[in-house]
Amino acid sequence: MQADEIAYRNEKFLDQIGGAVSEVDNSALLPSRSRYCLLITDSDGIVIESYAPEGLEAEFQRSGLVRGGVWDERVAGTNGIAMSLQSGRVLTVLGDEHFYNCFHDFSCSSAPLTDAENNLIGTITLVGSAHRRQEEHALCEQVVRRASRQFQTRLFRNFHADKLTGRVLSRDLKTRRSFETLVACDEDGTVISHLPLWRDSARPSEHQNLAGQHISDLKDLEITLRGPATVPPRRRVTQPNMPRISARVEKETTLGRLISEGGGLAIVADRARKLLAHRVPLLICGEPGVGVDGFARALLEEQSLISPMGLTLDAANSGAEADFKEALNSLDFLSEYPVDNVVPTLILRSIESLPPQAQITLERFLDVDPMVAQTKAEPPAVLFTTDKTWTDLDGKSTIPKSLLYLLGQSVVELPPIAARDLETVLENVVAEGFTDTVEIADNARDVLVGYHWPGNRREMHSVLREAVICGNGKRINVTDLPARLLARREENARTLTRSALRDALDSTNWNVSRAARLLGKSRATVNRWIASEGLQRPE
Numbered sequence: 379m380q381a382d383e384i385a386y387r388n389e390k391f392l393d394q395i396g397g398a399v400s401e402v403d404n405s406a407l408l409p410s411r412s413r414y415c416l417l418i419t420d421s422d423g424i425v426i427e428s429y430a431p432e433g434l435e436a437e438f439q440r441s442g443l444v445r446g447g448v449w450d451e452r453v454a455g456t457n458g459i460a461m462s463l464q465s466g467r468v469l470t471v472l473g474d475e476h477f478y479n480c481f482h483d484f485s486c487s488s489a490p491l492t493d494a495e496n497n498l499i500g501t502i503t504l505v506g507s508a509h510r511r512q513e514e515h516a517l518c519e520q521v522v523r524r525a526s527r528q529f530q531t532r533l534f535r536n537f538h539a540d541k542l543t544g545r546v547l548s549r550d551l552k553t554r555r556s557f558e559t560l561v562a563c564d565e566d567g568t569v570i571s572h573l574p575l576w577r578d579s580a581r582p583s584e585h586q587n588l589a590g591q592h593i594s595d596l597k598d599l600e601i602t603l604r605g606p607a608t609v610p611p612r613r614r615v616t617q618p619n620m621p622r623i624s625a626r627v628e629k630e631t632t633l634g635r636l637i638s639e640g641g642g643l644a645i646v647a648d649r650a651r652k653l654l655a656h657r658v659p660l661l662i663c664g665e666p667g668v669g670v671d672g673f674a675r676a677l678l679e680e681q682s683l684i685s686p687m688g689l690t691l692d693a694a695n696s697g698a699e700a701d702f703k704e705a706l707n708s709l710d711f712l713s714e715y716p717v718d719n720v721v722p723t724l725i726l727r728s729i730e731s732l733p734p735q736a737q738i739t740l741e742r743f744l745d746v747d748p749m750v751a752q753t754k755a756e757p758p759a760v761l762f763t764t765d766k767t768w769t770d771l772d773g774k775s776t777i778p779k780s781l782l783y784l785l786g787q788s789v790v791e792l793p794p795i796a797a798r799d800l801e802t803v804l805e806n807v808v809a810e811g812f813t814d815t816v817e818i819a820d821n822a823r824d825v826l827v828g829y830h831w832p833g834n835r836r837e838m839h840s841v842l843r844e845a846v847i848c849g850n851g852k853r854i855n856v857t858d859l860p861a862r863l864l865a866r867r868e869e870n871a872r873t874l875t876r877s878a879l880r881d882a883l884d885s886t887n888w889n890v891s892r893a894a895r896l897l898g899k900s901r902a903t904v905n906r907w908i909a910s911e912g913l914q915r916p917e
Contacts, residue, residue: 384446388426391418394499395491395533414506414518415443418491421498423449423459441480443505454478458486462501466490467577468523470515473508483508487518489526494537495629496573502526527575531560534573538562541570544603546596548584559585567593570625589628623655623681633676635806636669641798650677650790657757659744661729661785663764663771664792667836670763672810673792674725683759687712688723694731702726702736706743709758722758729762729785730775737781744784767791795834800827803838811839816846817853819881825856829863848885855881857896879907888915 415438418427425447430438438444442454451460455477461469468489474482488503502525504518535543541562548557557580562571572588584598593601627634627647637644653660654677662670678684689705691698705724712722726732732740764771768791771782795803804826808816818826822845831837841860849858856864856878878897882904886892894904 381446384424384426387420387422387424391420391426391500394493395529414504417443417447417459417503417505418500419449419459419463419503420500421463423451423454423463423501425449426500438505441484455481457481458488459501459503462488462490462503463498466492466498468519468526470519472515485510485515485518487515487522489519489522490577491526492530494530494534494573502529530573530575534560534562538571542567542603544593544601546585546588547600547602548582548598550582555580557582557585559588561588561593563593564625569593569596590624623651627651627680631676631680632672633680635809636673636676639795639798639802639806641793641795643793643798646790646792647677651680653788653790654678654681654683654759654761657759658788659760659762659785661762661764661789662792663766663768663789665767665794665834666765667834668765668792668794669835670765670792671725671727672835674761674763677761678723678725678759683721683723685720685723687717687720688725690725690727692727693733693736694728698731699733699736702732703739706739709760713758723760724758725761725763727763729764730766730771730777732777737778741778741781741784744781795831795838800831803835807835807838807842811842812846815852816842819853819855819877821877821881822854822856822859825859825863850885850887853884855885857882858885879904879911880913883908883913 413431413434415431415434416427416429417425419425425443425445428438428443428445428447430443448454449457449459451457451464454460456471457476458469458471461471468487470485470487472485476482476484476486484505485508486503486505488501490498491500491502493499502522504522506514506518541564543560543562546559546561549555550557558575560573560575561569564570569588569591572585574585584596588596627637629635629638633647637647650660650662650673660677662674664670675684678688689708691701691705693702695701705726709722709724712720716722762785766775768786768789771777772786775782777785801823804818804823808818826838826841833840841863842854844860845854845858849855879893882893882896883890886896890904890908891901894901897904
């Protein structure tokens, strides 16, 4: 790899780790007079730093253990760096466990390097002779594991430098194993972020769902706080008129998964959360199919406002006028006489289709700010959604201007999915829309990600559903996709490859006649190709 590319990757890595360089310092990790080489890679398995013992540089360089070395498994075969990146665990690849013979004399102990939010950013690896004692291999794993933990701890504390941070520890008496989690708390002592420090799939119950809990309420955990505070702060009593929301949206929530799609959704969601927390009526708009209704539900869910008292109405339905009037009466009653402190909520869909008389009723309702007038004990959470952009609503909508600008006091507009990370959108749509696991072939994924999606999220779900139905129900291949998605591909690139033949046979459960129809070939031609490629029907 060229020097300027290595320098760029090194600079990017240093930007990600900030001041955590001491944990990967070669003088601290390489014992004096050792015969080990220390490698630091980025998340693509590219070596950005290489430290070899003095006098042994040439020996390690001959084997590619230098800056710019590529340790992706597709290039270098089985190796410790690639396996650590893939598994997210500390491990050793010893001797002939390497794919290529030229590495059989080496032992590679690798540990993943992750940032304060558990995102993989690289690896740290000790490379030595494969013929050393087993105790030395175990010691190498212990060294890189400790460095990885210290590295992540420093990044977590730097990331939350303005917060109270600490460690919570539990022990499993049966397995004699300890579990440690880093936590960050706000000024009141409420956990706002937590990060487990173990690498496998263990899920001790004491370490689950820590966010939102007060640190003094954590049970069966040893708590060590950083800095002068040695006793967890007491829980403060907050005034009911002071809305509080968490500083960050948890990634595993519905809203967190939507934010991960990018396209400016993080900024949109941040504004919407604050407005909703202050009970400001919120208009959510966007192109048809972008998912305004799902975004509204995700907002309520994130602030724990989903309850039996919640109402959802569609203004386009017949009888919407009477239903809407009854809904507003219910909101007024529940606000004056709250039930178990449950916040009343209303989602009104298709606001542009609200009948004229209902528009007058809504205008009167919105023209009084309950927080200013102090007429309600608990203001309701009211969300309006529409499959139109604000420009369409403002320019040619059936909503009167007097009502439109009451609705438009707080507007968030969702970006089309073409402006987002389509790989992430695709993963989310599959997770939301299908209960069974659906696999997508690489060439089909390329087509889906390369399409412009004028119908947005709604169209993507319809295409995936069609592909699953028309395929084998388990895997989506390129031959299962609708013709309109494939029309933009170059005609001269449509050559039948081994993978295309496999896809067609896989989609049809090896029904040769149906596969031939998918490929636009005769059954005899497909049979000849099967024979020439040496393919066999799976058992």
